[in-house]
Every structure is written in C-alpha cells, then in structure tokens.
Amino acid sequence: METLKSLMMFLPGKLLCPFLGHRLQVSKLITDHIKEYKCCRCGEEMTDTAQGLLEKLTPKFRETNAFLANYYERRRNRKVFSEAS
Numbered sequence: 404m405e406t407l408k409s410l411m412m413f414l415p416g417k418l419l420c421p422f423l424g425h426r427l428q429v430s431k432l433i434t435d436h437i438k439e440y441k442c443c444r445c446g447e448e449m450t451d452t453a454q455g456l457l458e459k460l461t462p463k464f465r466e467t468n469a470f471l472a473n474y475y476e477r478r479r480n481r482k483v484f485s486e487a488s
C-alpha cells in the first residue's frame with residue numbers, strides 16, 4: 404500500500420486510471436437509463452449501452468446517443484402535449 408501511495412505522489416492523475424479505475428462523473432443524460440460519463444482524472448469518456456454495460460464512448464456510440472437523446476426528447480414533449488389535451 405505504501406508503494407501505491409508514493410506512486411500516486413509522482414504520477415500524473417492520468418496514469419492512475421489503469422490502477423485505480425476511472426473517476427467517472429456524469430457528463431450528459433441521454434435517457435432515463437443511459438448516461439455519458441467523463442473521467443475527471445484523464446478525461447476518458449464512457450457511456451452506458453442499451454445492454455446495460457459501460458463502454459468507451461466511441462464516435463459510433465456518440466452518434467447513437469445523440470439519436471436516442473433526440474428521440475427521447477421528442478417523446479417526452481409529446482407526452483406533455485397529450486397530457487395537456
């Protein structure tokens with residue numbers, strides 16, 4: 404444990420992630436179940452997938468999430484309208 408502590412003194416935050424795992428913070432809400440995350444140490448971006456897994460946020464996932472966010476947003480709006488009428 405001492406080794407790890409002294410390692411942490413010298414290593415920039417980015418290099419800690421492979422040892423300690425990412426320190427993820429929610430960066431974007433896509434749907435009720437899918438969020439995008441960003442590591443506050445190294446800036447790595449991750450996302451929830453439809454399968455309930457956590458994956459690296461690739462351009463493909465970013466595209467899918469943008470589509471989902473748009474779709475859910477419209478669905479939410481429609482719900483509001485139908486409740487109002």
Ligand SMILES: [Zn+2]
Pocket residue numbers: 417420424425426442443444445446447
């Ligand atoms: Zn990280």
